[in-house]
Amino acid sequence: MNTHTSNSFLMSGQDYRESLKRYKPVVFIDGQRVQSVADERALQPGINALALTYDYALKEQYQILMTAVQSTSGKRVNRMSHINMSSGDLLNKLEAVRLICQETGCAQRYLTHDALNSLAQVSARLDDAKGITTHTDKFLNYMHRIQDQDLVLGVAMTDAKGDRSKRPHQQSNVDTYVHVVDYNAKHNGQHGIIISGTKAIVTGAPYMHELLVMPCRNMSEQDKDFAVCCAVPIDAPGITIVARPAGRPGEKLEHGAAPFSSKYGQTTAVVMFDKVFVAMDQVFYAGDWEHSHHLTYNYATHHRQTCIAARAGFGDLLIGAGALMCEANGFNPENETHLKDQMVELITITESFFACGVAASVYGKADPFSQSFMPDPVFSNIGKLLLATKIYEMHRIAHYVSGGLIVTLPGPDEDHNPETSGKLSDVLRANPQVPYEQRIEAARLIEDLTAGYQGGWYSVISLHGGGSPAAMKQEIYRNYPIGSKVELVERILERGIGETPHPLAHIKNRAITQNKQPGKCCDQGCTVPGQPVMVDLPMTKK
Ligand SMILES: Cc1cc2nc3c(=O)[nH]c(=O)nc-3n(C[C@H](O)[C@H](O)[C@H](O)COP(=O)(O)OP(=O)(O)OC[C@H]3O[C@@H](n4cnc5c(N)ncnc54)[C@H](O)[C@@H]3O)c2cc1C
Structure with a gap:
């Protein structure tokens, strides 16, 4: 049954299962083509875990953890697709993820959360660099649709990568990384790009509604074509998904040897893109190599x-x-x-x-x-x-x-x-x-x-x-303010205090004192954290 909670739309676990029937992705498991993802036994433990994230958002006792109000729309949405606006949001996300993983081990859906939050940051950064607002506008349109339809996104970030010692443009097979093949494509009257290549590890791919394609590393100018971030429906023509069974499905296991993983577990899949058209309103950037590392850094954090x-x-x-x-x-x-x-x-x-x-x-x-x-x-x-x-x-x-x-x-x-x-x-x-x-x-x-x-x-x-x-x-190492700690000790040792010149004053750009990023104990530069709001719920860790 569909349920309206204030002005948002939240699916139940059963709605989610039914929603998968609207998609016709090309999926192979153990050498066999999957006819219907929703009905595929080998995928049930993964689908069960995802369904739980939907059902829990509808449970009154978990609503405050499993849902949140999206600041840009004022709508209550599943927390797994919500953008954090305070420390309290980050704490509540932690508690929500712990709650669903106590039940399922791994429920995948928080990857949607992590991807949307990093994309929000990078869209705003791109706009700032270019003096426009188009990236944020496009992102918000997209994100509001995902939230309003209560969809789940697969994160297609880890490329096949080929020879690890070489950069993307140096690979002998260009398809080891997803890349733009055509920046100016037309399809059914729509303008867009065409992408090809391979993402090697995508959790839950067959039972996602859409994939968010993101670069997995920072890109140099020569890697420009590999700096692509876009969204595609899971059944877009040209996508082939080669997956493993999710957990250890099977009735016999359920009643004995695998009491947990026969019920809950995730598939992982190789996802191959063969000249996939992506409409421009789903392309967050293509060729913006200077900004690719911000996305990977923000997503990773x-x-x-x-x-x-x-x-x-x-x-x-x-x-x-x-x-x-x-x-x-x-x-x-x-x-x-x-x-x-x-x-x-x-x-x-x-x-x-x-x-x-x-x-x-x-x-x-x-x-x-x-x-x-x-x-x-x-x-x-x-x-x-x-x-x-x-x-x-x-x-x-x-x-x-x-x-x-x-x-x-x-x-x-x-x-x-x-x-x-x-x-x-x-x-x-x-x-x-x-x-x-x-x-x-x-x-x-x-x-x-x-x-x-x-x-x-x-x-x-x-x-x-x-x-x-x-x-x-x-x-x-990169983020820790070691430079501030060095200065602290040098001050205690009274180096460079009063008349005594600092013994290393002649060294320009001294490496060890470079990193003086605002620390957690200094007044300068720190943004005052939002109020931590620990909700009054049965704590998941107790
Ligand atoms: C169960 C599971 C689920 C996952 N789900 C997702 C998902 O949903 N979406 C997604 O995008 N990714 C997913 N990942 C991928 C995950 O992010 C990667 O496994 C991780 O980033 C490591 O990449 P890799 O597996 O290719 O290993 P590699 O990069 O091959 O690393 C192997 C070893 O080599 C080292 N190494 C690699 N490159 C270099 C280098 N250039 N220089 C020096 N050392 C190097 C590494 O440090 C490591 O020790 C998942 C992984 C697992 C195991």
């Missing part, structure tokens, strides 16, 4: 902060499942020091990277061009770096507290074998108060989340999703 909340939701699942395993094994971690230590470590890891997300919100700043709010880049990158490396530690702890049974238990078919099941349920019971069925249920959940295919998937998405660790380290 929003997305890394979002990843923090997503993985905190995953941490919540491991904390709960780890505690259940301790109980099923006959222990209360409170009384067993080494198990308590492990549980405390798991909690500390989860909450420390989440705290970086909170700090990134609190120290967020208004973008000087768009006035929308941007999370602090240092805290966003530190939080993402922490989760990228600590995910393996989180898995280890889940394994430590659970024991080897998580990968050695008899399979679910044995549960119904009259010759063995009765005996197994007797001998494999531990805590007399916890039935065998509940013990193996918790064990299989931990296997599914940490030790099977899906566990590996969560490791790799944590490590590389939103950029590999080297990218985060570069951003932390």
